[in-house]
Amino acid sequence: MFDTHTLVLAAKRVSKWDDSFDALTVRWDGEAVNIPTEGDAEWRTNSEEREVIVERTDETNGIKVTVAGLVELNVKVRAIGEDENKVHNYQLPADDAFAHLETQFKFIQASPLVEGVLGKSYRPDYVSPVKLGVPMPMMGGEDKYVTPSLYSPLCNACRFKGQTAASASI
Incomplete structure (x- = not known):
């Protein structure tokens, strides 16, 4: 989006x-x-x-x-x-x-405050919490990213607000 x-x-x-x-x-x-x-x-x-x-x-x-x-x-x-x-x-x-x-x-x-499961890995100060060397590493924290639907910007950590045609600003 x-x-x-x-x-x-x-x-x-x-x-x-x-x-x-x-x-x-x-x-x-x-x-x-x-x-x-x-x-x-x-x-x-x-x-x-x-x-x-x-x-x-x-x-x-x-x-x-x-x-x-x-x-x-x-x-x-x-x-x-x-x-x-x-x-x-x-x-x-x-x-x-x-x-x-x-x-x-x-x-x-990308903003230095970029967020998301993938996004936050682009932060300049990012350190991965994943335990390396295991067959299926898990990051955790999924409660921050649960949304009511695939295209919803509504989650606990989401900064994306989307835009309407009338209020398009970057």
Whole structure:
């Protein structure tokens, strides 16, 4: 969520992984977005606030997203492998490849007070509370981030207030 918009990047449920199947879903303000595979292989919008570009980095399952002045991210949909399933004890059923997003973020102007499970790791003074060396490290503190819905800015630690078209300010 940023400005007055919601950009959703998600992985489709996949029974058996196939690299030729595009398991990536992109939605802009609730509408499905088709990212072409030919030509420029990109989708872009110039909203009133800022330009957003979603471009393919692979024929399937890989994109780069640029939200001007805010963030750049690389996203790849991939499946949990057999070894990962065993190591982390996911106990995935045979009919679920557990497609998920592998992400890399580069924030353009993050506040030193950035918050969130991922966000606070971008603070200049961040020290991880995670116990390293365990198969599934947990950070804790999830009570600070519980929200009534996926797109809600309402949580105990949330600083994002969103904007309405009438009160757009940065």
